[in-house]
Amino acid sequence: MTIYFIQAFIYLCAAVVAVPIAKRLGLGSVLGYLIAGVVIGPIIGIVGKETVDIQHFAEFGVVMMLFLIGLELEPKKLWAMRNRLIGLGGLQVGLTTAIVMIISILLGYHWMMALTIGLIFSLSSTAMVLQTFQEKGLTKTEGGQNAFSVLLFQDIAVIPMLALIPLMASPVLREKSQAGLKAAGEHHGQLSLVAHLPGWAHALVVISVIIAVIVAGHYLSRPLFRFVANSGIREIFTATALMLVIGIAALMSLIGLSPALGTFLSGVVLATSEFRHELEADIEPFKGLLIGLFFITVGAGIDFAVLSKNLFPILGLTFGIMILKALVLTLLAVIFKIKANNRWLFSLSMAQAGYFGIVLVNYSVQNHVLPAEIAQPLSMIVVLSMFFTPGLFIFYDKIILPWYEKVKNMREEDKIDEQGSVIIAGIGRFGQIINRMLIANGIKTVVLDHQPNQIDRLRRVNIKSFYGDATRPDLLHSAGIEQAKLVIIAIDDRPQTVELVKYIKHAFPEVRILTRAFDRVHTYELKDAGADVIVSETFYSALEIGKTALTHLGIHPFKAEHMKAVFNETEQEQHEEMFQAWKVAAEEGGFNNQYRAMFLKLEKLISEAMEWDRSDAHSKTERGWTPPPKKYTDKIQDRS
Amino acid sequence: MAANQKRILILFAHPSPERSEVNVPLFKASQSIENVTTVDLYGEYPTYRINIDKEQQRILEHDIIIFMFPLYWYSTPAILKEWQDLVLEYGFAYGRDGKALHGKTFLCALTAGGAENAYRADGYNHFTINELLQPLEQTAMLTGMQYLPPFALFGARTAVEDGKLDQHINDWKMILKALRDDNLDLTQTKALPKLNEDLSILIREQA
Numbered sequence: 111m112t113i114y115f116i117q118a119f120i121y122l123c124a125a126v127v128a129v130p131i132a133k134r135l136g137l138g139s140v141l142g143y144l145i146a147g148v149v150i151g152p153i154i155g156i157v158g159k160e161t162v163d164i165q166h167f168a169e170f171g172v173v174m175m176l177f178l179i180g181l182e183l184e185p186k187k188l189w190a191m192r193n194r195l196i197g198l199g200g201l202q203v204g205l206t207t208a209i210v211m212i213i214s215i216l217l218g219y220h221w222m223m224a225l226t227i228g229l230i231f232s233l234s235s236t237a238m239v240l241q242t243f244q245e246k247g248l249t250k251t252e253g254g255q256n257a258f259s260v261l262l263f264q265d266i267a268v269i270p271m272l273a274l275i276p277l278m279a280s281p282v283l284r285e286k287s288q289a290g291l292k293a294a295g296e297h298h299g300q301l302s303l304v305a306h307l308p309g310w311a312h313a314l315v316v317i318s319v320i321i322a323v324i325v326a327g328h329y330l331s332r333p334l335f336r337f338v339a340n341s342g343i344r345e346i347f348t349a350t351a352l353m354l355v356i357g358i359a360a361l362m363s364l365i366g367l368s369p370a371l372g373t374f375l376s377g378v379v380l381a382t383s384e385f386r387h388e389l390e391a392d393i394e395p396f397k398g399l400l401i402g403l404f405f406i407t408v409g410a411g412i413d414f415a416v417l418s419k420n421l422f423p424i425l426g427l428t429f430g431i432m433i434l435k436a437l438v439l440t441l442l443a444v445i446f447k448i449k450a451n452n453r454w455l456f457s458l459s460m461a462q463a464g465y466f467g468i469v470l471v472n473y474s475v476q477n478h479v480l481p482a483e484i485a486q487p488l489s490m491i492v493v494l495s496m497f498f499t500p501g502l503f504i505f506y507d508k509i510i511l512p513w514y515e516k517v518k519n520m521r522e523e524d525k526i527d528e529q530g531s532v533i534i535a536g537i538g539r540f541g542q543i544i545n546r547m548l549i550a551n552g553i554k555t556v557v558l559d560h561q562p563n564q565i566d567r568l569r570r571v572n573i574k575s576f577y578g579d580a581t582r583p584d585l586l587h588s589a590g591i592e593q594a595k596l597v598i599i600a601i602d603d604r605p606q607t608v609e610l611v612k613y614i615k616h617a618f619p620e621v622r623i624l625t626r627a628f629d630r631v632h633t634y635e636l637k638d639a640g641a642d643v644i645v646s647e648t649f650y651s652a653l654e655i656g657k658t659a660l661t662h663l664g665i666h667p668f669k670a671e672h673m674k675a676v677f678n679e680t681e682q683e684q685h686e687e688m689f690q691a692w693k694v695a696a697e698e699g700g701f702n703n704q705y706r707a708m709f710l711k712l713e714k715l716i717s718e719a720m721e722w723d724r725s726d727a728h729s730k731t732e733r734g735w736t737p738p739p740k741k742y743t744d745k746i747q748d749r750s
Numbered sequence: 751m752a753a754n755q756k757r758i759l760i761l762f763a764h765p766s767p768e769r770s771e772v773n774v775p776l777f778k779a780s781q782s783i784e785n786v787t788t789v790d791l792y793g794e795y796p797t798y799r800i801n802i803d804k805e806q807q808r809i810l811e812h813d814i815i816i817f818m819f820p821l822y823w824y825s826t827p828a829i830l831k832e833w834q835d836l837v838l839e840y841g842f843a844y845g846r847d848g849k850a851l852h853g854k855t856f857l858c859a860l861t862a863g864g865a866e867n868a869y870r871a872d873g874y875n876h877f878t879i880n881e882l883l884q885p886l887e888q889t890a891m892l893t894g895m896q897y898l899p900p901f902a903l904f905g906a907r908t909a910v911e912d913g914k915l916d917q918h919i920n921d922w923k924m925i926l927k928a929l930r931d932d933n934l935d936l937t938q939t940k941a942l943p944k945l946n947e948d949l950s951i952l953i954r955e956q957a
Contacts, residue, residue, distance in 0.1 A: 675799050738840035 124150045141500035143402050147409020165407035171400025172237045176370040180377015199263020205438045206232040222278040235464030236261045253455030268466050279478040327379030335385045351392040428494045436461040451514040458502040462495040533594050535580030536601035556589045599625040608639050615640035634692040680719045684712045758786045759812035763819040763827045772861045779919045791829045805837040818859040824882045843893045852894035861906035901945040921946045928953045
């Protein structure tokens with residue numbers, strides 16, 4: 111028992127230290143996990159052989175990940191992507207396999223070995239790519255969506271590959287290691303329901319099980335979840351979610367299908383269920399930890415002895431494979447018209463080999479397709495290619511993306527042919543409303559935004575707007591800032607908003623600047639920069655909900671409205687003092703005690719303003735409608 | 751001399767000033783006179799959130815309170831009623847310690863659409879303007895202020911076309927100055943149907 115605790119502690123500790131640092135340095139969590147693995151494995155050597163066992167366990171994270179992906183993907187959406195799935199995915203796997211195979215044959219390998227090597231490198235790392243997409247918010251981009259199609263196809267393609275490899279067993283290898291491997295083969299023999307069945311029966315079982323999963327998922331899951339949810343015991347719901355995923359994975363293994371594929375399928379079936387978000391929330395933490403563990407074991411599994419013996423050939427082959435894969439992907443991107451930065455994302459993200467590659471390597475050795483002395487460097491290349499992948503993502507983030515944005519700015523800047531009294535910078539969800547309101551009142555606006563598709567959408571509804579980066583002085587000039595009365599800034603970038611305010615205040619001091627702030631600190635930053643009017647985007651909508659909450663709690667709507675107003679007024683009264691405190695705090699480099707004290711004071715003032723009438727007759731929230739004291743008329747009559 | 755002058759507070763209430771033909775020019779003209787504070791209530795409190803403390807402070811700093819408004823349904827526009835409801839608090843304007851308005855002077859400067867002869871018992875409005883303003887008169891009394899009859903313009907919808915505006919504005923300026931310099935013969939006002947009935951009786955020769 112103790113040894114498990116120690117091991118678990120070492121792994122968690124490595125992750126806790128390495129991942130936040132990697133994230134802070136902009137390297138992404140995946141590289142953090144890999145580095146953590148390298149440190150505790152090959153470098154310090156405090157974990158050893160057990161990483162292989164742990165890796166088997168951690169692979170389950172991939173299964174969970176596919177379940178979650180399935181949950182996000184309604185059957186309709188899956189059907190809609192069938193062309194990309196088969197076209198893009200099929201071509202990627204086919205082409206990469208073929209090219210690697212040809213090169214291997216040219217290097218002197220038997221064609222069957224060459225084909226196996228080709229298959230191994232045609233696969234990419236679903237876990238790594240999707241984890242990184244999620245982290246960087248790239249999942250919904252064009253490049254991300256297409257990459258997902260390819261990855262999904264690969265995960266499905268693993269199944270026939272596993273069926274194909276035993277057929278290519280080399281008689282020489284089999285004889286050479288017959289004695290030793292016989293025992294091992296039995297040892298590795300998997301539990302299976304279908305191993306003894308003939309091919310057609312196997313196929314029948316597989317099809318009926320899949321249909322059963324879909325039907326059960328559709329009709330039985332809902333009553334089950336409702337039954338469990340009604341019990342009101344949270345952990346039992348989590349247990350049910352886990353039971354479902356593990357059960358399906360087990361079932362799929364029993365009939366010789368990929369557990370990942372099975373859970374993906376059940377995820378899709380449940381995507382329309384009302385329990386979807388609950389399931390997501392329950393599985394997510396398990397998935398995250400297991401995927402992390404998986405990457406740590408990949409890092410820990412790097413065998414420096416093998417690597418240092420053949421450092422240059424292995425590194426060379428790794429880069430060669432990655433370049434080859436990227437080139438194939440680029441070619442496909444061109445064929446399928448994936449453009450610009452999305453093409454780069456598509457090609458770079460999947461240039462590595464993946465976890466299934468390692469599975470295939472081991473499987474090939476077991477089935478006497480590849481000799482162990484080839485297998486070892488092959489797994490090394492797979493692992494190294496995964497290790498270099500975060501670097502490609504950083505390359506995409508830091509070089510490709512900025513470059514495309516710059517190029518876009520250079521060539522697509524619109525010519526601004528009209529000038530208005532109001533310039534609106536940023537026409538996203540916030541700027542749009544402002545613009546509509548002004549236009550509806552016959553005020554001429556000039557709208558600027560740096561997102562071309564946003565501009566196109568607006569032009570389709572006859573809102574004239576111009577593509578261009580509002581933070582560029584010459585663009586502001588051609589938008590007519592000299593004649594403008596107001597500039598409204600609603601761009602979706604905190605620091606750029608502040609910079610823009612500073613620039614306009616400096617260059618055109620007579621223009622009034624109205625700006626949207628993201629939060630309290632941003633408000634102070636903008637005030638400091640000289641903005642004339644600052645509205646926090648969340649403040650008033652939050653007040654509105656707060657007020658509505660009060661009315662739903664039984665407070666009269668008119669009184670609730672005044673409570674809201676008093677809250678707002680008290681907040682505004684303290685604004686200047688808070689701002690000064692923030693300024694001091696900012697100069698000292700953070701959240702100081704004075705600022706904290708100010709904030710507490712503000713909260714106290716607000717609650718005092720609200721509670722006033724409990725101690726006195728006059729609450730600020732109903733001041734002026736407070737009736738005079740009982741019997742006050744006696745005194746008035748006395749006087750007259 | 752300025753020290754002896756009375757301080758005048760004009761509370762102006764017009765919910766659609768962009769359509770105003772008389773009130774806004776009158777309000778603007780008032781701004782040119784020394785010792786007069788002008789407050790555009792709808793402009794300052796577009797959401798009716800009247801700042802009670804601020805308004806009470808304004809009362810304390812002035813000797814003469816004037817409501818300037820177009821007559822809406824025989825009364826003030828809503829914000830002036832709101833102003834009374836909120837600002838004239840118990841303990842401030844009335845009640846045992848409510849003496850803040852004692853000794854001040856109060857009047858209305860209003861415009862009415864109907865002709866002057868409509869505002870009498872046999873006219874279609876049935877009541878005189880003074881009768882209709884009785885709630886304000888009583889408010890002034892209860893709060894200890896001296897109530898003056900209104901400075902009124904009837905038939906205001908066509909005042910510009912009828913060429914009555916300039917005269918009206920001039921009269922108003924004279925009255926404002928007389929009020930400020932305490933040259934108005936207040937004893938004469940009681941019987942008047944409106945303040946601008948005959949300025950020559952009201953305004954005393956400057957000493």
